[in-house]
Amino acid sequence: MTHDPARPLRRNALRLTLAAAAAAATLLAMAPVQSQTQEPVQPIEAAVVTEPAKVELGKKLWFDPRLSRSGFISCNSCHNLSMGGSDNLKTSIGDKWQKGPINSPTVLNSSLNVAQFWDGRAKDLQEQAGGPIANPGEMAFSHDLAVDMLRSIPQYVTEFKQVFGHDRLSIEEVTAAIAAFEETLVTPNAPFDQWLKGDKTAINAQELRGYELFKGSGCVACHNGPNLGGTSFQKMGLVEPYKTDNPAEGRSAVTGNDAERFNFKVPTLRNVELTYPYFHDGAADTLAQAVDTMGRIQLGREFSAQENADVVAFLKTLTGDQPQMALPILPPSSDKTVRPQPFD
Amino acid sequence: MTHDPARPLRRNALRLTLAAAAAAATLLAMAPVQSQTQEPVQPIEAAVVTEPAKVELGKKLWFDPRLSRSGFISCNSCHNLSMGGSDNLKTSIGDKWQKGPINSPTVLNSSLNVAQFWDGRAKDLQEQAGGPIANPGEMAFSHDLAVDMLRSIPQYVTEFKQVFGHDRLSIEEVTAAIAAFEETLVTPNAPFDQWLKGDKTAINAQELRGYELFKGSGCVACHNGPNLGGTSFQKMGLVEPYKTDNPAEGRSAVTGNDAERFNFKVPTLRNVELTYPYFHDGAADTLAQAVDTMGRIQLGREFSAQENADVVAFLKTLTGDQPQMALPILPPSSDKTVRPQPFD
Structure with missing residues (x-):
């Protein structure tokens, strides 16, 4: 499930009207002529539960x-x-x-x-x-x-x-x-995954522009792979120092190597629409802020308002099917179970 | 679903073996000859969702x-x-x-x-x-x-x-x-409800003894109706004062009538196996403690260890089917949503 109630309507419209057919043709024309394997991002698959x-x-x-x-x-x-x-x-x-x-x-x-x-x-x-x-x-x-x-x-x-x-x-x-x-907590079937798998109507023109900019401006250097991140540690504030009150030191606290100070694991961008606020200190409340900050401190680039909006639109195509599950019923404590004392 | 993994096994055994058939006959013989409408407790029904x-x-x-x-x-x-x-x-x-x-x-x-x-x-x-x-x-x-x-x-x-x-x-x-x-959060189909509806094998001999004692010793005077409670306000400490550090005054705080001081709504006993600890101050960690305290301060009666165990066994037959539901996926905040500041 995505969190954009307009999306299914839009896709139906594309399929059902002449105007939409034209729009779809435009999208197809704009899509880069390359197969999925040439993209630096790969779709994720549903979990296979063996146990x-x-x-x-x-x-x-x-x-x-x-x-x-x-x-x-x-x-x-x-x-x-x-x-x-x-x-x-x-x-x-x-x-x-x-x-x-x-x-x-x-x-x-x-x-x-x-x-x-x-x-x-x-x-x-x-x-x-x-x-x-x-x-x-x-x-x-x-x-x-x-x-x-x-x-x-x-x-x-x-x-x-x-x-x-x-x-x-x-x-x-x-x-x-x-x-x-x-x-099992994977989120397949995001609109962008559908696009990666060949459904060129799964994302719209703005979202595609956002993806091209995401690739072309260097975001994808760190946010790549199936999780759009999670594959490497990178310095927060590569081009311009990142200002924060948060005392976390990042990778150097683990390795003892001062050269890795302020290196953090690159966060996934999957479902990023849902995982605000952003960065290790949670300082960016919105995607627009996060994209702006990343552009400046990691890429030395100021995105225009349109560019920012395009990248944000692309990022929202990364919301996949959220795990569906029944709320579990927990087994009750027995008379022998020590009772918690939260206020002691 | 009940929370006693042994229950379905026991019921199957009752149905499938000769020894169990004899036990079932015993249960039937012990069951009071009266219809459900004569009981001071009524079964609850599944919720009907109209909206x-x-x-x-x-x-x-x-x-x-x-x-x-x-x-x-x-x-x-x-x-x-x-x-x-x-x-x-x-x-x-x-x-x-x-x-x-x-x-x-x-x-x-x-x-x-x-x-x-x-x-x-x-x-x-x-x-x-x-x-x-x-x-x-x-x-x-x-x-x-x-x-x-x-x-x-x-x-x-x-x-x-x-x-x-x-x-x-x-x-x-x-x-x-x-x-x-x-x-919609009702819990039908408890073993005791099945018994009330005529399945005399749904509770065992000890549980039935507990119910008879529950009725005979006066518990049911307050814990009656489909919810075994929730129908009246009663004084906590009717026979013997209840000692607690909890400052709650009960009904008098609402009515201003000092005669209602320490009167509390009688809690339901449905699913009481799951809702520990007990009383308005949560002072009783176990059902055995709760039954003992209630006997002394409300009924002026000290239950024997066997009687206490029987009542507790009956109370555990009040665990009904817990509401089954999919965990909801919440709509994400927008950029305009004010972000919470939990530490301010």
Whole structure:
């Protein structure tokens, strides 16, 4: 599903009217004569679920606030699947309303990233999943307490045994299940993917102009591949220094290499219409602001109002089908489950 | 769906084996010879949705944290539909991690209550729905700001117009849509309802003993009707004073009548297995504690361990089919939408 209610109407119109047929011909004429493989962006495919029970268990854990000290914050609190897999806040709200240090990146299509977190300190989704649970500024629990909680709930014990085939319910199984769920959170079928796959009516003339500018002005040097990003670390403020109050140092905090200071993982542009505000500090509220800033500090270029609008129009074609899922019903705590004390 | 994975197995066993057939005969013999209409508890029925678009809009609003000042707290935060329509905390967490004054009652089957809130200060669900949005200790927004937010989002504007047939998007439409959604949140088909409807194998001997004790010892004097509660206000601590640090005064705070001090709306016992902790102050962590306390302070009776276990077993037969729903995808904010500042 896209978030532009006008889109299906427009596409039907293109197909059903003479005027539209002419417009479609124009679009075809404007489309670069090259196959999909020549584009620096590739479409993404729907997830293939091979372990449905594991995914279903991971989904329950994803939505379970009992994985936090307070019993109030779940994975979904900051990576809200109703809101593009993010929280749409500059930085997230953690345990006791602590101000998070960095903008919450979307979980959507995160399996396509080369590493996890803005600084890439987790090599994969499973390693990432354990982070927020035990981070004192986020869910503020511990792996041991999270596991104790799950072991106290008979239905969880049964499900872990069914999925993993053994009785060891450890943080490894918890994070493996969460990661398996996250791997299903891809958003195929964006209008731009339809265009990449050959439907030249899937994006309009302005959107195509935006894509050509996106390629021609250098955005695509970092925002490439199926996720339009997520494949490399790049310096924020390449041409012009980026001014921010946010103290995050980026990649150098992981590698110890000062040359990588202020290098962050290039964020995906998939569903970027939904994942505002933008940048690691969440400083850009709108796509127009983000495009303007990126042009200036990364490319040394000031986009005109028309150019900016064209790129923004292109970026909105990257909204894919959002994951459709039933809200999980969580197994209730047992009498043995330790009750959270959020105000202690 | 019930939350007892053993239940379907047990029922199949009853039907499929000779031993089970004998047990079923025993159950039938024990069942009181009376029709459903003679019971002080009535089954609840599935919701009939007459305005699906209104319900769907209400569902989006229910899950939308932009109805709070912080952009972080939605209706579902404290009435979590993955967790029996409550937050399973003694008292809820409000804006800036404020400690809520009272235990969050379940939204499930709340349309069957005579009034809303523990003190009944809202006459119906629509009146209730406006409360938390503007309560400085809960979502801490204002009705005007909530409406401004919604008006800034084209997809919401379109949906409100489709549902209500006019362009006035006011708090009345917001709360009407939320109430329409809440009215669908009923949980039919609990094992006890199946028993009430004539399936005498739907509850076992212990559960039936618990129900007989529930009736015979006076619990049912307050916990009656289809919701096993929600029909009257009663004094907490009728026989023996209830000790609590919670300052809530109950009904007298609404009526000004000091004789109603400490009178609270009798909570529903539907899905009570899922809605721990119990009482207006959330002081009872388990059903066993709650039954024990109720026996002593309301009935002047100390239940034996066996009696307590029987009543608890009966109470667990009140878990009905939880509302099944797709997680909504929320329309994104527009460039005009004011961004929340949770840390200001």
